[in-house]
Amino acid sequence: MKEELIVSGKHLPKIYPDLHLWHWEISLYLFLGGLAGGIIFFAAYFVIMGKEKAMPTAVKWASIVAPLALVIGLGSLFIDLNHKLYFWRLYTTIRFQSPMSWGAWTLLLITPLSIVWVASYMKEMFPSWDWKFKFLNKFEAFVIKFRKPFAWIMLILSLILAVYTGILLSAFNARPLWNVSILGPLFLVSGYSTGLATIMWISQNESERKVLSRIDLILIAVELFLIIHLFMGFMAGTQVKQEAFNLFLGGPFTVSFWVFVVLIGLIFPAVLEIFELRGYHVPKWVPSLLLLFGGLVFRFVMVEAGQITRYLY
Amino acid sequence: MRYAMAIDTNKCVGCADCVVACQTENLVPHGYCRDWIVEKVDGTYPNLDMIFQSERCNHCDNAPCVRCCPTGSSHIAEGGIVLVTHDECIGCGACIESCPYDARYVHPDGYVDKCTFCIHRVDKGENPACVDVCPTYCLHFGDLDDPNSDVSKALKDRNWYVLAPEAGTDPQLYFLR
Ligand code: SF4
Ligand code: SF4
Ligand code: SF4
Numbered sequence: 001m002k003e004e005l006i007v008s009g010k011h012l013p014k015i016y017p018d019l020h021l022w023h024w025e026i027s028l029y030l031f032l033g034g035l036a037g038g039i040i041f042f043a044a045y046f047v048i049m050g051k052e053k054a055m056p057t058a059v060k061w062a063s064i065v066a067p068l069a070l071v072i073g074l075g076s077l078f079i080d081l082n083h084k085l086y087f088w089r090l091y092t093t094i095r096f097q098s099p100m101s102w103g104a105w106t107l108l109l110i111t112p113l114s115i116v117w118v119a120s121y122m123k124e125m126f127p128s129w130d131w132k133f134k135f136l137n138k139f140e141a142f143v144i145k146f147r148k149p150f151a152w153i154m155l156i157l158s159l160i161l162a163v164y165t166g167i168l169l170s171a172f173n174a175r176p177l178w179n180v181s182i183l184g185p186l187f188l189v190s191g192y193s194t195g196l197a198t199i200m201w202i203s204q205n206e207s208e209r210k211v212l213s214r215i216d217l218i219l220i221a222v223e224l225f226l227i228i229h230l231f232m233g234f235m236a237g238t239q240v241k242q243e244a245f246n247l248f249l250g251g252p253f254t255v256s257f258w259v260f261v262v263l264i265g266l267i268f269p270a271v272l273e274i275f276e277l278r279g280y281h282v283p284k285w286v287p288s289l290l291l292l293f294g295g296l297v298f299r300f301v302m303v304e305a306g307q308i309t310r311y312l313y
Numbered sequence: 314m315r316y317a318m319a320i321d322t323n324k325c326v327g328c329a330d331c332v333v334a335c336q337t338e339n340l341v342p343h344g345y346c347r348d349w350i351v352e353k354v355d356g357t358y359p360n361l362d363m364i365f366q367s368e369r370c371n372h373c374d375n376a377p378c379v380r381c382c383p384t385g386s387s388h389i390a391e392g393g394i395v396l397v398t399h400d401e402c403i404g405c406g407a408c409i410e411s412c413p414y415d416a417r418y419v420h421p422d423g424y425v426d427k428c429t430f431c432i433h434r435v436d437k438g439e440n441p442a443c444v445d446v447c448p449t450y451c452l453h454f455g456d457l458d459d460p461n462s463d464v465s466k467a468l469k470d471r472n473w474y475v476l477a478p479e480a481g482t483d484p485q486l487y488f489l490r
Contacts, residue, residue: 002357009329010349010368012418019415021406082404083423089384089401100407101383173377174413174480238479311413313477 019175019307025080027299030165031194032073033107034187034295036066037162038195040114042212044155047147057203058212060121065198067114074107099171103164110157117154120144162191165299169306177244177309178302180233186226190295193219197269197291200284209284213273216291220270227262244309253305256297265294315374315457316392316430317485318444319467320367324451327352327365331443331452335369338431338442342421347428348443364490367443367452370395370416370428371476371484378408378417387425392456393485394432399424413480430454457485 010016043063046055081087091108095101120143122129131137143150166187169178196216203209234245247253269287276282327350335341335348348369356362372395379387379395386401387408397408397417402424409417409425420426431441435454439445440463444452455462464487473487 003355003361005352005354007352007354008349009332009346009351010415011344011346012415013344015409015415015418019410021409021419080405082406082419082425083402084404086384086400086403086424089386089403093385095383095385097380098383098407100381100405104383171381172410173482174411307410310415311477311480 019310020304022080022303022307024300025076027296027303029073029076029080030168030187030299030303031191031296032069032076033165034162034191034299035194035198035292036069036073036110036114037158037165037188038192039063039066039069039198040110040117040154040158040195041162041192042195042199042215043117044151044158047151048155055208055211057205057208058199060125062199062202063114063121064118065202067111067118070107070111070114074111099164099167102160103168106157106160106164110154110161113150113154113157116143117150120147120150159188162188165191169302172306174311175306175309176237176240176311177234177247177306180230182226182230182233183302186223186230189219189223189226190298193223194292194295197288197295201288203284210277213277217270217273220266224262224266240309240311244305247305247308253301256301260297261294261301264290265297266291269294314392314459315485316372316394316435316455317457317464317487318369318430318441319453319464319471319473319487319489321449321451321453321467321471321489322364322366323490324449325350325365325367326449328448330446330448331367334442334446335428335431338434339429341426345418345420345426347416347426366476366488367447368414368416368476369443369486370412370430371414371482371486372428372430374483374485375481377411377413377482381407381411383407390432392435394430394435395427396429396432397425397427399426413477413482414484 014021039062042058046058052059078087090104094105120140131140163184166184170181170183173179193216196212200209200212231245234241248257269290272282272287329350332346332348332350336346339347341347348367351366351368354361354363372393374393376395379389383405384401384403386398388396390396404419404423404425417425417427434441440454444454453463453467455464457465459465468487471489473489475484475487
């Protein structure tokens, strides 16, 4: 029998024999970033389409969640840094080849802007609201005057934010599971879907929920389509790609991926949404909760599984 | 100038002196290492082949760890040596995720650390600590652009391989066989 034995004297905590450096902090950030991106995108989209009146939750109420999610996500990223006191080094340079660099700059822009967005609707949401200071009132009037261009900026930033959550991982050639360009669009669609789930959960308006539900069904279909493509790519790939694939086909991530992400997190809520559109009564929090749960598990699985995959030499 | 290292797998006995020399020279914290020994056995019993590889950062010419670093802390210094500036590093770990050779680690002080080719010695015209300590003289260091350097001479009449060339990083550790 042909033998092959490799013994390594390397001893590095968290690096060897299996890399496991990034954990829940990164997964949670990827989840919240996508979710905030989704909420901001739809708020901006409906403003651009002139549907502010018809979609009050998407435009106003749900957008309160976006800055909260971003701030928690940023906190989570910060916790993950090992040399925390030097975090400001991110903002002394822009490095276009590093997705983490332009991601950090995008966050620096979109987080305060998402707060401005909410602030500009405060008086509509709470009629007795008063900004107290004159310059704040002036600023508000300015934002309201340029609401459409503002919405365009937010729309574009939300795209970058959500795509970035996927590209952050796909940029690592060393980890074959991550190094697929489809991860950007997949995380974008999945993030937008979790954003929609949040809006639908908050929404009290029957007709608004129907519109959102229809869009969500399209997103879920696209997501399933991209997942199939992802795995077809692995199957047709080199040995390291096939080993990445095996983690999900009989390997340790089989159940968490196919049952929790695909079945419970995508197919179940899609079926429930279809039932709801057909007039059956479905408690509105059920499909939303399942979608959010699936999205979160998806990011945990991708972060953990990706670090196990590697080049063999 | 292009610094590189040639490692003679026919001569290496796996004594790990190079590992200890590095840990001592560079005050590598306890429980970590910048270089390490890999033992490879293959063949059909009883005809087995065994070689040792003394491995470290490959100081890749196309270094993904440098490209993905968001602060510019990971950079390429004179002669192609890949370095980390400690007080620019935020410890995000992107470079660790990007290295196909798992050559980097998080130093207990928070920044990311790895082999520097002992640049503090090389700058003075000396060899890296591992090269000088090796009892079998199987490590060869120097400038590939200089035909008279130790490494150029070692590579001249020998077959060599690099690790995981398919990862596309253009590694600069050459293993002689
Ligand atoms: S010191 Fe030399 S012989 Fe000993 S393990 Fe290192 S490279 Fe091999
Ligand atoms: S071996 Fe790893 S750490 Fe060293 S230069 Fe190459 S990619 Fe960077
Ligand atoms: S851990 Fe440090 S050296 Fe590595 S990518 Fe992050 S900032 Fe750069």
